[in-house]
Amino acid sequence: MFNRDTWLEIANTVLSNPMRTFLTGLSIALGVFILVVMQGLGFGLQNGVQNQFSDDAVNSIWVDAGRTQLAYRGNMPNRQVKMRNSDVDAMFQQMDTVHAYSRRVRIWGVVMAHEDQQSNFPLRGVDPDHLMLENTTLTDGRYISSRDVAEETKVAVLGATVVEDLFEGVDPIGTYLLIGGVQFRVVGTFDDPASRWENKMAYLPFTTAQNIFRSSDKVDQIILGTGDMPVADTRSLSDALLSWFKDRKVVHPDDARGVRIENNNEEYERFQNIFLGIELFIWGLGLLTLLAGAVGVANILAIAVKERTKEIGVRKALGASSISVLGLVVQESLALMIVSGSAGLITGVGLLEVVSPMIDHEYFKNPQVDFRIALVALGILAVVGVVSGIGPALRAVSIKPVEALRDE
Amino acid sequence: MEWYLRGVIKLNNIGKSYVTGSQKLEVLKGLSCNIKKGEMVAIMGSSGSGKSTLLNILGLLDSFDSGDYLLSGESMSGLNERAAAKYRSKLLGFVFQSFNLIGFKTALENVALPLYYQSIPRKKRNVIAMDYLKKVGLEDWASHLPNQMSGGQKQRVAIARALVAQPKVILADEPTGALDSVTSSDVMTLLREINADGITMIIVTHEHDIAALCDRTIHLVDGLIDLS
């Protein structure tokens, strides 16, 4: 369909009025450019926020206890609700499936010492699934195992900052350190780039931490993994857990503080929706710009057809079919669209490629264009090209040779 | 009766009128004639007498209101655009007063254009087109654009283009109208040569010298053929 003749014809008309063609091409290129760059920026924002989320597993539910707000069944308000080992066991017992879980105890400011270095760090007692639920990346060694939890072993997994401060370049794996005066063996190290906070921690087996540093059976927090459960199911699960807990701990059903459950799934979904909105907005804006370009192309073609009335008449007299006349105009529109659209696409992608490495912000990362989006944009261009060519093309087809050929 | 049957063009009572606003202008008022295969006919008449209208009808570029038109034995009544385009490309060649070459195409490409619309491959097209450029004596001008050529040369390119698809009939509307007398007679010589190969030729002209070079002349007066 696009042989040398057609290209020649397209080139001729397109170049017969270079300024007009250039301006039309520019508006299309600009439309695509804006679409691509905005898409990239939106993607960067999404990447950044996604990265914030990557601190914790997205598919998780967090259970906390706090002070009550309301009096309930003979209890005064402002009572501290305490979650205990027995509560956790009872909760697991009444749940159908537990995909993953970790209990947590937090102890603030414990003295940790290795040889002549010592400093205060917080620590956490956790279960093995905590690795996944907190999205921790091990840099060396292993994590807390279920055996550690069962046997209350004295092992520790250290955050990057702790290692840096206490070990000064010595490989900590297998060495011992004193935590609150008790000797622990270092079995692993981790780095949690999304949370500098977490890197100041030492993770111990939940049971060990509770027994040595808490000396009560209080649990600070429970994290539940929801696996690949649909968001709606996680919502009903967290609702069910909340009322179950409130009932068990005698907390008023309307109390917002006594027992709190946060569903990361929902949180995440909310962000996803915001991003969907942003994405739609970007597409809308880009498409509108493209539309303006398309109107420009339709216009330039209409003028070109008018200017070529006589030529089209001659072609018809020489045997050109309606289809070939139609093709002449539509192909021209397509070519104009694709060439200038690709120019916009390439500059947009190029700009993002250049700018991307220079940007490093917590909420903004890797502004890039999805290859598929580029393809979709080109597809839309092609469709728009054909559509804007159709009007002028039909006009060209309707030209009667006699009228076109009449000598004025 | 015999030539009548062999007639490549047969018009029977052709009527044509133009309506502009509330006015109706009757241009052809029941015109009949026969043109034999291989004839070279001139059409003359005063300005506005309907010569171009008649030629356009013969060339299937315009429709007629009444009567019948047989081209090569087939009726041309009520043709649609597509069928007309097919007959034009198969049977007819056109030469215009103002040449009507396509400005951005070379002489060779202009001549090859009718073959393009017959889907003949590019290489073959150019070989054939070159042959016809030779025939009109312009092989050295093949790669020139129309605006680099004289009027006579342009008309010869146009004639080559009209010939290239091997039509049965060539229709020429004042082919020498824009040329000086020397060039005009060159073009007429060329047209006579082509006619000698058996191609029917119909030439609209104002000039008696030109008409005299044809086999016979049809005079149009008041929308009818003047037989006097």
Ligand SMILES: Nc1ncnc2c1ncn2[C@@H]1O[C@H](COP(=O)(O)OP(=O)(O)OP(=O)(O)O)[C@@H](O)[C@H]1O
């Ligand atoms: N499309 C049209 N609409 C209205 N009237 C027309 C149209 N085409 C031609 N006419 C009229 O029909 C008449 C015949 O026109 P035509 O062009 O056939 O004349 P002609 O014999 O070729 O004249 P000339 O020698 O000046 O070329 C003229 O009066 C012209 O004004």
Ligand SMILES: [Mg+2]
């Ligand atoms: Mg005329």
